[in-house]
Amino acid sequence: MKVKKTIKTKIMHLTKIKQRLLKEEYYNLQRFLHGESVKLYSANKQQAKRFYKKIKPDKEYPISVRKDLLKVERRRDTKIAKYWARIPVAGRRGGVWVAVKPHCPIELDMEICESKLFKRNGEFYLHITVQKEVEVPKPELAEKTTVVIACDIGEANPLVSVELWDQGKKRKNAQFLGGEMRSVRAHYNHLKKRIGRKKIKHAINWIKEHVANKETRKVNDILHKATTKIVDRALMLKRSGYEPVIVFGDLKNVRQPRVKGKRRCRKTNRKIHTMPSYKIKQMLTYKALWEEVPVIALNEAYTSKLCWRCRSLNTEIRKRCFRCKDCGLEYNRDLNGAINIGNRLLGYMLKSRAAVNTPKTSPEYTALLEKRFDNVSEREGGSPLQQLGVVHPVSWIIT
Ligand SMILES: [Zn+2]
Structure with missing residues (x-):
């Protein structure tokens, strides 16, 4: 590849x-x-x-x-x-x-x-x-040496990672990365609003020149540091004889409201629509593949609602806190999501028993992808993720 x-x-x-x-x-x-x-x-x-x-x-x-x-x-x-x-x-x-x-x-x-x-x-x-x-090994489930590094991408905590050891029996090294991004974005949003209100042309130009670029640079810097930290950890594990796999949730339909017919408020909407989740995924993917660490994008439907301990969906989320009504688990909501993503990958790996090949995209999903990345594919010959050979795990090949 x-x-x-x-x-x-x-x-x-x-x-x-x-x-x-x-x-x-x-x-x-x-x-x-x-x-x-x-x-x-x-x-x-x-x-x-x-x-x-x-x-x-x-x-x-x-x-x-x-x-x-x-x-x-x-x-x-x-x-x-x-x-x-x-x-x-x-x-x-x-x-x-x-x-x-x-x-x-x-x-x-x-x-x-x-x-x-x-x-x-x-x-x-x-x-x-x-x-x-590069030669990226196919993720294979070995009892002792496979370490799944599961990442959850979100708004409050841009990148939450947790390591699953011993086929998911042990959870180690939970990290909350990129938390500074929130305050940077809030600060620049406030600035933009305040200057924009004056409706002076040179003020708007000034924002374009200074504020917008500076915000992007600061956010990129934070994200680069966070993603590098995860890939460095994977590389360290690889050098000490383990087989790390990085898996992240592939956010889909994040822009649609969670409950049909219910609308989000303007503030939340703005936050969610400008979330740099795509950037995080890109960075994680290219950095991991560059170091020959397998990386997988996984459908993350229900991973935020599921209780990782008892798999119950009878749960509630209040602000940042996750609570399971069945087993009484109280947990950080993003960490719960990350563990679920990791467990889902382990589930796939167990099911196929042997190697999990790079998952093939189903035709319907390909059509959707092409529609979404239409402009990109014309310009550069495939969306960046496709260029890297990362396809979305809708169906899996068992080898
Ligand atoms: Zn539970």
């Missing part, structure tokens, strides 16, 4: 000539997209035609660098920078070599894919997409 990830790099120490060449190429692309005829590197022109169909008037678009034209090298003979990238531009044969500073080390066995050159606040950034072949 091939897994992709994007390495963000900043272009450093540009000489005046190189800066001019990059700037020219970048601004010529913007002019080209608005219908002017300019001097532009032919492949960059082709890429622009391929990717940018609708052009907004006041937006700048990155240069998409074709994979066979971009070259990344690690140089030991210079002290300026470790990594160098070659970017094709018009007016210089063979492109320009620039020093880049990546956010994580670039291994040389990675295959380089289409990458993007941005300009932000006067600086250039190169986002290099890399791909590598």
